[in-house]
Amino acid sequence: MDKKGILDIIQRNSKNHAGIIAILEEIQEECSYLPEEALRLVARETGRPLADIYGVATFYKAFSLKPKGRHCISACLGTACHVRGAQKIVEEFSQELGIKPGETTPDNEITFETVNCLGACALGPIVVSDGHYFANVTARKVGEILRDTREGTFGSDKAEEAHPFLIEVSCPRCGKSLMDSETSVHGHPSILITASMNGKTGWARIPSLYGHFSRTHEHDFPADAIVQLSCPHCASSFQDGSRCVECGAPLATMRLADGSGVFRICTRTGCEGHLLDIGRAEL
Amino acid sequence: MINLTINGLAVSVEDGSTILEAARFLGFPIPTLCHHEGLSPYGACRLCVVEIGEGPGARLVSSCTYPVEEGLKVRTASERVVRARRMIIELLLASCPQSKVIQDLASAHGVRTQRFRQEYDDCILCGLCVRMCSEQMMAGAIGFRGRGEERSIGTPFDVQSDVCRFCGGCMYVCPACQLRCTYNQPEKAVCNACANLAPPCIQKEKYGDMMCYMNPCVACEIK
Numbered sequence: 001m002d003k004k005g006i007l008d009i010i011q012r013n014s015k016n017h018a019g020i021i022a023i024l025e026e027i028q029e030e031c032s033y034l035p036e037e038a039l040r041l042v043a044r045e046t047g048r049p050l051a052d053i054y055g056v057a058t059f060y061k062a063f064s065l066k067p068k069g070r071h072c073i074s075a076c077l078g079t080a081c082h083v084r085g086a087q088k089i090v091e092e093f094s095q096e097l098g099i100k101p102g103e104t105t106p107d108n109e110i111t112f113e114t115v116n117c118l119g120a121c122a123l124g125p126i127v128v129s130d131g132h133y134f135a136n137v138t139a140r141k142v143g144e145i146l147r148d149t150r151e152g153t154f155g156s157d158k159a160e161e162a163h164p165f166l167i168e169v170s171c172p173r174c175g176k177s178l179m180d181s182e183t184s185v186h187g188h189p190s191i192l193i194t195a196s197m198n199g200k201t202g203w204a205r206i207p208s209l210y211g212h213f214s215r216t217h218e219h220d221f222p223a224d225a226i227v228q229l230s231c232p233h234c235a236s237s238f239q240d241g242s243r244c245v246e247c248g249a250p251l252a253t254m255r256l257a258d259g260s261g262v263f264r265i266c267t268r269t270g271c272e273g274h275l276l277d278i279g280r281a282e283l
Numbered sequence: 284m285i286n287l288t289i290n291g292l293a294v295s296v297e298d299g300s301t302i303l304e305a306a307r308f309l310g311f312p313i314p315t316l317c318h319h320e321g322l323s324p325y326g327a328c329r330l331c332v333v334e335i336g337e338g339p340g341a342r343l344v345s346s347c348t349y350p351v352e353e354g355l356k357v358r359t360a361s362e363r364v365v366r367a368r369r370m371i372i373e374l375l376l377a378s379c380p381q382s383k384v385i386q387d388l389a390s391a392h393g394v395r396t397q398r399f400r401q402e403y404d405d406c407i408l409c410g411l412c413v414r415m416c417s418e419q420m421m422a423g424a425i426g427f428r429g430r431g432e433e434r435s436i437g438t439p440f441d442v443q444s445d446v447c448r449f450c451g452g453c454m455y456v457c458p459a460c461q462l463r464c465t466y467n468q469p470e471k472a473v474c475n476a477c478a479n480l481a482p483p484c485i486q487k488e489k490y491g492d493m494m495c496y497m498n499p500c501v502a503c504e505i506k
Binding site: 036039048049050051052053054055058059 | 413416417422423424425426427428429430438439440444446
């Protein structure tokens with residue numbers, strides 16, 4: 001990071017009378033550590049002695065005066081983790097990485113450090129890698145954590161990202177798919193249906209990612225109005241008499257493409273009421 | 284004026300003064316180490332402990348940082364205070380036995396031995412030099428660094444500070460003298476006070492010939 005960037009940070013923070021710590025935090029975020037030049041600049045710009053700035057920077061463990069690696073792994077050595085064998089894990093990391101705690105690998109990839117307590121003692125021994133928490137770590141898991149850290153893939157997240165809960169629906173009458181793979185919303189194919197109100201008819205689009213049901217319409221429909229939702233293929237209405245639990249408006253019902261249930265969505269504009277009824281193949 | 288009782292004597296002292304100032308003004312001796320006239324109180328050494336309050340509510344406070352209060356009952360030399368002070372001196376002796384200031388304190392309080400692991404630190408982290416540098420010399424060249432076990436005093440990045448004027452004030456107030464004269468290693472120098480003398484003390488034959496204003500010179504190891 002250049003001089004101007006650091007000056008910007010100081011300027012921004014001195015405007016809202018923020019303290020030294022806020023400035024140092026931001027510099028550390030940008031540079032991954034606190035370069036000597038940056039500290040001298042902070043001292044000059046804020047008019048405080050460099051000794052004070054240096055004192056703050058060395059007092060808090062969150063600040064580092066040495067460059068850190070691209071990834072940061074911290075192993076907890078708090079009392080609870082310690083009695084559960086955290087020392088073994090620290091040794092294992094040191095051996096695998098070939099560095100001591102507090103050091104960075106020569107390729108600047110991984111910084112390994114120990115912390116005194118992460119406040120999650122019941123889950124100990126704890127290892128945090130780039131903000132991902134690993135609970136009940138054993139020496140055997142160390143290799144796995146290192147691989148995940150290097151590749152940026154973390155067990156729990158991998159599963160979540162690969163299999164988000166997607167809804168695939170079809171028309172309950174003609175059975176044709178309502179999915180539009182050409183236009184994706186939130187990175188997934190969207191549900192494309194027909195919406196009409198007051199003689200105006202156009203498309204309506206719903207994201208297929210479960211939980212994100214903000215509907216977009218071709219036309220500007222007024223808020224809090226009931227929209228007729230129908231199939232773009234056979235033009236049959238989706239309203240089947242069921243009511244939204246949120247606002248009482250009619251629900252539009254579509255069938256899940258695999259026939260395992262129905263998916264209902266509120267027809268009122270602005271209402272995000274929806275219902276996924278798995279196991280109800282019959283309408 | 285504030286009315287309080289010191290060692291059973293009803294006194295009234297000026298508002299805003301500390302217990303230490305009041306007691307010393309009235310002639311009650313309280314030993315201090317990190318306190319210095321003209322520097323802000325810091326409360327680091329705890330040697331100036333006094334007991335305030337009565338009965339089970341009585342507690343020990345550092346008199347150098349405690350402002351006088353109306354109706355306060357202070358004991359400057361109760362058994363509890365003396366015991367605490369002797370313990371503090373023992374601990375100081377354990378970390379810095381070579382300091383003349385600490386040796387004198389031990390002698391004055393009858394501390395002959397100490398029961399802890401003997402160390403030979405050259406700093407007790409009293410902060411006198413830091414306060415001297417920033418409050419009297421307006422420099423702020425040295426400061427505290429790190430924390431806990433790794434806490435130390437020195438210049439940022441351990442290089443000679445560009446705001447240091449080599450006044451030597453830090454060494455003058457130091458009770459343990461951790462900032463030793465490094466004129467024979469100028470690149471490591473913290474103050475270079477001796478370099479300001481003419482001729483510099485390093486070039487002198489004997490300590491006795493030196494016109495060093497530190498008498499005896501606590502910085503210079505040349506004998």
